[in-house]
Structure formats: structure tokens, C-alpha cells
Amino acid sequence: MDNGLEERLVEEEEEEEDQAGDPRLRRRIWNEFKMLWRITFPSIVARMTSFGIIVATQSFLGHVNEIDLATFALLQSIFLRFVNGILLGMSSATETLCGQAYGAKQYHMMGIYLQRSWIVDLVTATIFVPIFIFATPILKLLGQEESIAEASGRMSLWFIPFLYYFVFSLTIQMYLQAQLKNMIVGWLSTASFLLDVLLAWIFVYKFGWGVNGAMAAMNIGAWLMVIGEFVYIFGGWCTNSWKGFTKAAFADIVPVMKLSISSGVMLCLELWYNSILVLLAGNMKNATVSVSAFSICLNVSAFQFMFCLGFLSAACVRVSNELGKGNANAAKFSIIVNLTTSTLLGIIFFIICLLFGREISYIFSTNKEIAESVSGLSVLLAFSMLLNSIQLVLSGVAIGAGFQSVVAYVNLGCYYLIGIPTGIVLGYVVGFGIKGLWVGMLGGIAMQTIVLSYIVWRTDWDDQVNKASQRLNKWFLTSSKESNQ
Incomplete structure (x- = not known):
């Protein structure tokens, strides 16, 4: 399908939506x-x-x-x-x-x-x-x-x-x-x-x-x-x-570089978060079992993470497309549908973890001690999956709107000033072990989800439309100028 035909089909769908209104929700x-x-x-x-x-x-x-x-x-x-x-x-x-x-x-x-x-x-x-x-x-x-x-x-x-x-x-x-x-x-x-x-x-x-x-x-x-x-x-x-x-x-390389760097910091702080917690788990007593159980849970979470990254991409594309069109209401509507769909899948993963917490470990190891440790983490794993299904969509919304730098600060504060210190205190000082580390990790993710939810809820999407228009007009080059190679 060529780009023009694809564009017309999308526009026809949007016209149908506009004509339908609320009765055809x-x-x-x-x-x-x-x-x-x-x-x-x-x-x-x-x-x-x-x-x-x-x-x-x-x-x-x-x-x-x-x-x-x-x-x-x-x-x-x-x-x-x-x-x-x-x-x-x-x-x-x-x-x-x-x-x-x-x-x-x-x-x-x-x-x-x-x-x-x-x-x-x-x-x-x-x-x-x-x-x-x-x-x-x-x-x-x-x-x-x-x-x-x-x-x-x-x-x-x-x-x-x-x-x-x-x-x-x-x-x-x-x-x-x-x-x-x-x-x-x-x-x-x-x-x-x-x-x-x-x-x-x-x-x-x-x-x-x-x-x-x-x-x-x-x-x-x-x-x-x-x-x-x-x-x-x-x-x-x-x-x-x-x-x-x-x-x-x-x-205009410098503005693109600034946006790229803020985007890089935003996602890096998120991707490295779990790795740091695995390193911390390696310093605990009975580290072999701790790291193995923790890694198994993170591998299961990473599998679901792949699905959620797809929703992140969809949130980014739909929000950025609608902001570029100047349609703030459509951007908000896409956020609601995406977030609802992803959350429902997160609930399904949540229930699966609660029902099959012990059996999950046997996919990776036959060690009964590791299985017991994974089973004890299954409730925390379930909540992690639920939160992932929400916060990654919100991150996608942030990328689509172009305020990655704000989310970078949110990730820094929630993960590295709240999540990791809380995990260290609960895991080492209080003595909760890997459960303490996981609770700290969950605390960071939960705080990030709350903050991002508030940011998205309070965002003036009409203003975001204006900002997107200003950015595009500032960097816009006519086709004739572009062809001057």
C-alpha cells in the first residue's frame, strides 16, 4: 500500500469518527x-x-x-x-x-x-x-x-x-x-x-x-x-x-542532539535500574540463590516488558501523529484506549503470576530452593507486571509529546533517589533480603507511575499541539530547499 492511499484510509476513518460522535463511541x-x-x-x-x-x-x-x-x-x-x-x-x-x-x-x-x-x-x-x-x-x-x-x-x-x-x-x-x-x-x-x-x-x-x-x-x-x-x-x-x-x-543538529540526549537519559535510567538491583542482590548472603531467583523473576518480567514496549511505541506514534495534525482530543482519546488495553493485559499477567508463581521457576531451574525463593517473590513480580503495563504507556505518551527531559528527571528521582535507597535499606538494614530490594524497586516504579499519571492528566494538550506546531515550523524546510543538495 502506497503512502498516499494509506493516508487517505486513515483520514476516512477519522472522518467517520468525527461524524459518528458519542453515539458511535x-x-x-x-x-x-x-x-x-x-x-x-x-x-x-x-x-x-x-x-x-x-x-x-x-x-x-x-x-x-x-x-x-x-x-x-x-x-x-x-x-x-x-x-x-x-x-x-x-x-x-x-x-x-x-x-x-x-x-x-x-x-x-x-x-x-x-x-x-x-x-x-x-x-x-x-x-x-x-x-x-x-x-x-x-x-x-x-x-x-x-x-x-x-x-x-x-x-x-x-x-x-x-x-x-x-x-x-x-x-x-x-x-x-x-x-x-x-x-x-x-x-x-x-x-x-x-x-x-x-x-x-x-x-x-x-x-x-x-x-x-x-x-x-x-x-x-x-x-x-x-x-x-x-x-x-x-x-x-x-x-x-x-x-x-x-x-x-x-x-539544526544541536536541537536534535538535545532531544536525543534527553531521550537517551530517560530510557537509560529505566533500563539500567534492574541491572543495578541484580548487582546488589549478588552481595547478599546465599547470593547464588538470591541472584538466581531475582534473575528468573526479571527474565519473566522482561518477557512481558517486550509486549509493553510495543504499547509504548503505539502510544508515541498515536500521540505524536495527532499532535502533528493539531487534534488534541484525538490524542487524549488514543491515550485512554492504549492505557486501558495495556492495563487489561497487565491484569492478565498479574493473575498468571499469582496462580503459577512456583511453576514459573521450573522453566529456568529444577532447584527447589530457587523455586521456593521465586514463589516468595511471585506477588511482587505480579505487581511489577501490572505497573509495567501502565508506566511504559505513559512513557510512550511522553516521547510522543516531546517532553522526554521532564521524564528523565522523574526517572532519576523515583528510581535512584527513592527506589534503590529504599531497596538497600529494606534489603540490608532491615534484613528483608531480595524481597526488600524488590519492594524498593516497586516503590520506585509506583512513584514514577503516579508522577507520570499526574503529568499526563494535568497536561494541556491544546498547548502541546501549539508546541508541536512551533517545533515543526521552526525546523521546516521547503521541498525546494531540501532538493538543493
């Missing part, structure tokens, strides 16, 4: 619900298959030797997650700008915003390349085992092309989903995952290339997805939003 809800899942489902597929490439590579390395498996796990959990959190956050600026430009029908500006994001993210990724080049001395400095630190020096270089894969895959996904074209991302990410598994099997088992084979398969599978996205964009499927490379992409 159910039809409005159904139209918004369809739009919601049109964005959410491909986003979930893309995120889960992208994560699946990393899991598949780790699985194949586990059949090479234990040192390489431990080395990959360490590099992935410390270095790659650290940089990925920054790039994911910074790429959300593309989501804000492209979403609002699409709503305002400034289609040609979307390609310019995408190129500006590439410039900012490429510079950022390059800054972090030395971390992977000097992985061995860094890990030795952190006190890791000599064998793992030495092995990391060879393996870490394979992560550098994967680092640049993040730059393009994250920004392109947000560029495409802002114009409701992200189904292609779901197909390409699924194909890249299947190709990665096939290549890893051939390289590791048939050719006997070991670590190099598994890492090469990971990079080939990931980059073929990016190449497919390039073909889709450059091949004429985004004719309205992509007008070719332009010098205009280098204009």
Missing part, C-alpha cells in the same frame, strides 16, 4: 483499537526477534565451551546493554519528530529527521567503540577472571559492527512506524532471526568455526535486516517521506 474505540495493534504487533515481533538473535548466539556459544559462553554473557549484559540503552533512548527522538511531522503532513521532513538521527547516533556509537576495543583491560580492572577477560578481547571486536546495526535498525524502525509502515520491520526482523539461526548452525557445526562462526552469523543476520530496510526505503516504498540524501540533514 464503540466504533471510535474499535477504530483506535485496530490502529493500536497495527503499530503494537509488528513492534513486539521486531523487539523479540532482535533479542532472539542475541539469545540464539549465546545458545550456540554454549556448545563451543563454557569460557566463551561466560564471555559473551558478560560482554552482552554489561557493554552491549549499556550502549544499546543509550542508542535506544536517543533513537526515540526520531519517533517524536517523525511522528509529529507525519501528522502535520510534512512528509519530506521525515527523511531529513531520519538522516539527522543517523548523524547523531553514529557519532554516539563511535564514541563507545573504544569500550569494545579495550574490553580486556577494562574487565581486568573490574576484577573479572583472567581467562574471561582475555577471551573478551577477541570476542568484543565482533560486537562493533553489531553496535552500528543498532544505529540504523532502531532509527529506521521508528521512522517507519511513525508512518504506519512497520509491518515490513516485523517481517524483516523475523527473517533475519531465522537466517541467523541457520547460519550459526552451519558455521558452528558444519564448518567448525566456533566463536567466529557464531558471531559472524549474528552480524550477517542483523545487517541483512538493515539492508532490507534500506531497500524498502530507497526502492520507492517511502516516496513521500524519503527524497534522498541531503545537506539539510546537517542543519
Whole structure:
């Protein structure tokens, strides 16, 4: 479906909604619900298959030797997650700008915003390349085992092309989903995952290339997805939003950089929150059981987190599109439908955790002591899932509206000034152990949810429409100026 036809269909749906009014509220809800899942489902597929490439590579390395498996796990959990959190956050600026430009029908500006994001993210990724080049001395400095630190020096270089894969895959996904074209991302990410598994099997088992084979398969599978996205964009499927490379992409870089940095800080503070609590759990008595139980619960929560990130994307796209169109009421309506749908799914996950709290641990471990510990955390896990389903949608609303810097301060205060200190006091001083850490984590998330709910409730959406219009008009370049390359 071309961009023009897609746009007309969306406009026809909106006209039907406006003509229907309140008597046809159910039809409005159904139209918004369809739009919601049109964005959410491909986003979930893309995120889960992208994560699946990393899991598949780790699985194949586990059949090479234990040192390489431990080395990959360490590099992935410390270095790659650290940089990925920054790039994911910074790429959300593309989501804000492209979403609002699409709503305002400034289609040609979307390609310019995408190129500006590439410039900012490429510079950022390059800054972090030395971390992977000097992985061995860094890990030795952190006190890791000599064998793992030495092995990391060879393996870490394979992560550098994967680092640049993040730059393009994250920004392109947000560029495409802002114009409701992200189904292609779901197909390409699924194909890249299947190709990665096939290549890893051939390289590791048939050719006997070991670590190099598994890492090469990971990079080939990931980059073929990016190449497919390039073909889709450059091949004429985004004719309205992509007008070719332009010098205009280098204009107004500083404002884009500021928005990207605030976006990066906002999401990084959230993604690193759980990792810090896992490190704290490792310093407790009977740390093996504590960390294992805590990690199992976080893995289950991370699975649900993938679904909620899809709703975050949908909230961002719908809010940014409607603000760009100047339709404050439609933006508020989309928030209500998205938040209601996500919360209902959160309640389902909540009930599943309460009913199968003990059985969950046996998916990961047969140890009865760990199972008891996980069972004792099941109620807290259930509340975490419920809160995730709410607060991630609110974060998506914030990204769509463009006030990431405000949420960055909220995350800093709620997570690091309330959540972690409370967890340390309850876990170490009071003696509640990992339950105390989890209660502290929940306290931070609950406080963040309350604050974000208040911010969204008190937001003047008509004023946000004006701010979006001012931002778009300030950075707007006419097609003639854009074509002056």
C-alpha cells in the first residue's frame, strides 16, 4: 500500500469518527483499537526477534565451551546493554519528530529527521567503540577472571559492527512506524532471526568455526535486516517521506542532539535500574540463590516488558501523529484506549503470576530452593507486571509529546533517589533480603507511575499541539530547499 492511499484510509476513518460522535463511541474505540495493534504487533515481533538473535548466539556459544559462553554473557549484559540503552533512548527522538511531522503532513521532513538521527547516533556509537576495543583491560580492572577477560578481547571486536546495526535498525524502525509502515520491520526482523539461526548452525557445526562462526552469523543476520530496510526505503516504498540524501540533514543538529540526549537519559535510567538491583542482590548472603531467583523473576518480567514496549511505541506514534495534525482530543482519546488495553493485559499477567508463581521457576531451574525463593517473590513480580503495563504507556505518551527531559528527571528521582535507597535499606538494614530490594524497586516504579499519571492528566494538550506546531515550523524546510543538495 502506497503512502498516499494509506493516508487517505486513515483520514476516512477519522472522518467517520468525527461524524459518528458519542453515539458511535464503540466504533471510535474499535477504530483506535485496530490502529493500536497495527503499530503494537509488528513492534513486539521486531523487539523479540532482535533479542532472539542475541539469545540464539549465546545458545550456540554454549556448545563451543563454557569460557566463551561466560564471555559473551558478560560482554552482552554489561557493554552491549549499556550502549544499546543509550542508542535506544536517543533513537526515540526520531519517533517524536517523525511522528509529529507525519501528522502535520510534512512528509519530506521525515527523511531529513531520519538522516539527522543517523548523524547523531553514529557519532554516539563511535564514541563507545573504544569500550569494545579495550574490553580486556577494562574487565581486568573490574576484577573479572583472567581467562574471561582475555577471551573478551577477541570476542568484543565482533560486537562493533553489531553496535552500528543498532544505529540504523532502531532509527529506521521508528521512522517507519511513525508512518504506519512497520509491518515490513516485523517481517524483516523475523527473517533475519531465522537466517541467523541457520547460519550459526552451519558455521558452528558444519564448518567448525566456533566463536567466529557464531558471531559472524549474528552480524550477517542483523545487517541483512538493515539492508532490507534500506531497500524498502530507497526502492520507492517511502516516496513521500524519503527524497534522498541531503545537506539539510546537517542543519539544526544541536536541537536534535538535545532531544536525543534527553531521550537517551530517560530510557537509560529505566533500563539500567534492574541491572543495578541484580548487582546488589549478588552481595547478599546465599547470593547464588538470591541472584538466581531475582534473575528468573526479571527474565519473566522482561518477557512481558517486550509486549509493553510495543504499547509504548503505539502510544508515541498515536500521540505524536495527532499532535502533528493539531487534534488534541484525538490524542487524549488514543491515550485512554492504549492505557486501558495495556492495563487489561497487565491484569492478565498479574493473575498468571499469582496462580503459577512456583511453576514459573521450573522453566529456568529444577532447584527447589530457587523455586521456593521465586514463589516468595511471585506477588511482587505480579505487581511489577501490572505497573509495567501502565508506566511504559505513559512513557510512550511522553516521547510522543516531546517532553522526554521532564521524564528523565522523574526517572532519576523515583528510581535512584527513592527506589534503590529504599531497596538497600529494606534489603540490608532491615534484613528483608531480595524481597526488600524488590519492594524498593516497586516503590520506585509506583512513584514514577503516579508522577507520570499526574503529568499526563494535568497536561494541556491544546498547548502541546501549539508546541508541536512551533517545533515543526521552526525546523521546516521547503521541498525546494531540501532538493538543493
